[in-house]
Amino acid sequence: MFALLKKQNKRNAKIHFNDEQLKNFQELKRRSCNPPVLHLPDFNKPMRLRTDASKFAVGGVLFQVVDGAERPIAYTSRKMKSAELNYPTQQQELLAVVHSLAAFRIYCLDKPPIVETDHKSLEGLFTQKMSNRRLARWYDIIAEYQPTFSYLPGAKNGIADELSRRPDLQPETKFFHDLSVTSFDDTSFILALSEVATDTNLTTNIKKAYKKDREIQTIFAAIKRRTADPKSKRVSQQHKKYRSYSEADGFLWYQTPTDDVPRLVVPNDLMLRQTIISECHNTNYGGHPGAERTYLTLARRWYWSKMLKSIQRFIADCEPCRRNKPRLTKPPGLLEPLSIPDERWRSISMDFITDLPRTKRDVDSIWVVVDRLTKRCHFVPTSNTVTAGGVARLFIDNIWKLHRMPSNIVSDRDMKFVSKFWQYVFKSIGTKLSMRGTPSTR
Template sequence: MNYPTNDVELAAIVHALKIWRHYLYGETFQIFRDHKSLKYIPTQKELNLRQRRWIELLKDYDCTIGYHPRKTNIVADALSRKTMDHLANMICYNVEYLTPLRAMDVQFSVGGDMLLATMQVKPSLKDKIRDAQDKDQYLKKMKTKVQEGKNNQFIIQDDGMLLNEQRVCVLNVEKLRMEIMYEAHYASYAMHPGSTKMYRDLRPYYWWLILKKDVAEFVARCLTCQQVKVEHQTPAGNLHPLSIPEWKWEKITMDFVIGLPRTFKKHDALWVIVDRLTKSAYFFPICQNDYLDKLVELYISKIVRLHGIPTSIVFDRDPRFTSHFWGSLQRALGTKLHFSTAFHPQTGGKSERTIQTLEDIMRACVIEFRGNWDDHLPLMEFTYNNNFHSSIGMAPYEALYRRKCQSLIYWDIEGLRQLEGPELVQQTVDKIQIVKKYLNAAQDRQKSYVNKHCWEMD
């Protein structure tokens, strides 16, 4: 930024006011800078055009600019400085500060590979559960029976953890159970799943007697879920499901979400692409006025690069995709186009349902974490793909990669089950067969339910 010093200092104030406008507008507050001339800029007679524009913005706020000497402004000054010097001083002169770090297995070394540090973080949730198991009388009796060979349902790990069919036993301590459910529901990688999804996510890893009831009550008490979840209306016309694909990312659906608030990155729309077999999805932030070549480039770099060329694309009729250029490109790639009925995209219902789920996640994310929606989009995509999906009986990532991806609530539990060699390949094939079975059952169930309750179109 090639601005004069006064303009650079004033630009920092203007930027802060724009960022924190929702907190500052209508409030009386003071702004302190270590640049003294800014204190008098509101009363300065000669201003350039840029300064005049910014002064007009300052008049929207009830604020005054004060001067704070640099030598006493150590807090703000420290936040704007790089921390490598402080790290070096800590390593050289403040060895006692490293004691807590050593508990996390931190190693510092300088060698030929110039490795600066290695850190291993050990989770505490599993340790809390194991310590609590030792204090619970019921679980202590179970451990005794297991050791005596009188109970085959429970097993004891080498570290003393009691498991029920490979699931960690959580005793009747409300605080511990609430911690697990809170992490599985409120964390930024969870994004407020419904009771069924949350129960299906926790059940393979944790066990207690009333897990399903506790999860249902926990979700029912969530104020954010009550505010953001959509109601589903009975559609018009009969449902005609599409044929089930034979392999992953062979046939896909896509749609657009438009009219979203414009972010700082100029995004105001979403491009949703869903695999019809595994239900795994990609969410791409775009601009409504993006050119076709930019969308095609994004499609090839993100989808074709990872999953190859699909044999079928289903999408709601949209001008940008029905253009001659897009159709010609898809024909050159060997893709067959299917167009759904305008305003009634029954053939592309998977992307429509995914969009409803995505909008629920977006609303919950904005309420909980604030900020621009595209900043949280990677975690939204992870949340959708890593959560249980009723149509396939598992999470999309589980169907795509054989197992769910790691998240903080499971990262010390995942090591309980390991497969190697042919078993891994066989389970991957078995997952596809299970997905197809669930999809057939889900389509029959959805078709009978929808056609029973919907009214015929003239």
């Protein structure tokens, strides 16, 4: 497929895709975004481990042969440490085996795995003389698994070879997302996305949604007036408001002085915005990142009002994220009961029973005060509209007069108890107010 596309890549030649080449291009995009699906291990069948080492990293793939086809179970790779970079080639290849066996320990302990490597000298590993303590330690680790070594030509060891040559593990490597893009065309932004659907044209949908978005139409009109008469006073006022916007090829672009490149403005279309967020968040290569990371990725090329809030709402409703991601905050603490008071009426709790039938005395509520030690109660009739001063008067006449001032009062978050008046009264008499919302009051 790639060979047919390569023919079009000639110097000073225009690119014209026919139906077959366009189909190959779409298939290449699909395959690049959809790696082989991992296979569930069958512990009744032997495990196969394919390893390799490069000059800077080691890698391995665990797989099984099912119905004549190799089904990958897991991948692993890591960068070599500074000391490991100086190992001879054989020891680097053996390091890849040791690392892969440790990574896939739970799969390889049940039955001896078959280790395939492109370094033929490892076939007679246990018959070789141990030249240093490091090899002796590795032999001891490998002996626990009792593997069988098998030679595999390097040309057939493609997967493990690629894992050991990951670009992000190679030192002094610059990636595409670190490079600045200096030019745009009609399809540059769509190439950054995988194929959304076979019957969907993202550029067409954006232009159609532009026509339905009044705010964007207003911006387009302001840009046209700015181009036609830049000295107009009205144009000058609108220029300050829309100076970060520009129009090119029917698309609206947004760029502030801090932006390296212009960003495509997405119209106020919920399905369109969710599609763009989904392509960055839900796909296999997306990895379901958090809201801030998704926003930073999208904000390089896209723009719409309240973009972060849209992404936060989308991720809050993402079922895989809610089901699989661990809690990042501390777990809630255990409930702590209140200590038992030492004396009667030294610790009381109080609350209101409201919305009762109104009496002739204009009473429709009951103020309830309970001694936490004896559970003796006072029920004081009052009104639902009683003020903080009125509650203070009830407290003095019915509680303080009979039982003296308590040392501790437990109440809910009622405004009557946390008003400035109550705070002043409690502070002046040295009484501590505990709120029911804290763990100690539950």
